[in-house]
Amino acid sequence: MKIIPVTCAIIHFEDKILAVQRSKTMKLPLKWEFPGGKIEARESEIDCIKREIFEELNIHIEINERLTPVIHEYPNFKIELIPFTAEYLEGELKLREHSDFVIVNKKELIILDWAEADLPILKEYLLL
Template identity: 75%
Template sequence: MKTIPVTCAIIRFKDKILAVQRSETMKLPLKWEFPGGKIEHGESEVDCIKREIREELNIEIQVNKRFTPVRHEYPDFKVQLIPFAANYVSGDLKLKEHSDFVLSKKEDLKNLDWAEADLPVLNEFMNQFEDVL
C-alpha cells in the first residue's frame, strides 16, 4: 500500500486554533483534523499547505514551523502527515470541503473526536504551544 504525503496546518487566529470536521462523504467521516491536503508532484511542502488552505478555506496563512511528520496506516490507506504551525493572515474563512470548523482555545482541542493520524500532531503541538505560536 502506497503512503500518501499530506500536509496539514495548525492555524492560529489570535488566541484560538482552527480545527475542521471532515464531511460525511469524505474518508474518516465527521472526524476532526487540522486542515491540509495532498502534495502535488514537484510541489514543496510549504507551497502545498498554503495552496490547500487557500483552496479549502479561502484564507492566507504564514507558515512558522514544521513539526515532526507522522506515518499512520488506516485500514485502506497510509498517510505521512507533515504538520506546520501557521498564523492566519487574511481572507474570509469559507468551508469548501469540510462540514464544520471550530476556533478553539488550546486546552479545548483535546475534547474533539480527532482523526487518528492527527493525534500525535495535536500532542506535539500541545507540548510546544508557547514555543511555536
C-alpha cells in the same frame, strides 16, 4: 502500501486555533482534523499547505514552523502527515469541503473526536 504525503496546518487566529470537521461524504466522516491536503507532483511542502488552505478555506496563512511528521496506516491507505504551525493572515473563512469548524483555545482541542493520524500531532502541539 504506498505512502501518501499530506500536509496539515495548525492555524492560529491570534491566541486560538482552527480545527475542521470532515464531511459525511469524506473518508473518516465527521472526524476533526487540522486542515491540509496531498502534495502534488513537484510541489514543495510549504507551497502545498498554502495552496490547500486557500482551496479548502479561502484564507491565506504564514508558516511558522514544521513539526514532526507522522506516518499512519489506515485500513485502506497509509499517509505521512506533515504538520506546520501557521498564522492566519487574511481572507474570509469559507468551508469548501468540510462540514464544520471551530476556533478554540489550545486546551479545548482535546475534547474533539480527532482523525487518528492527527492525534500524535495534537499531542506534540499541546506540549509546545
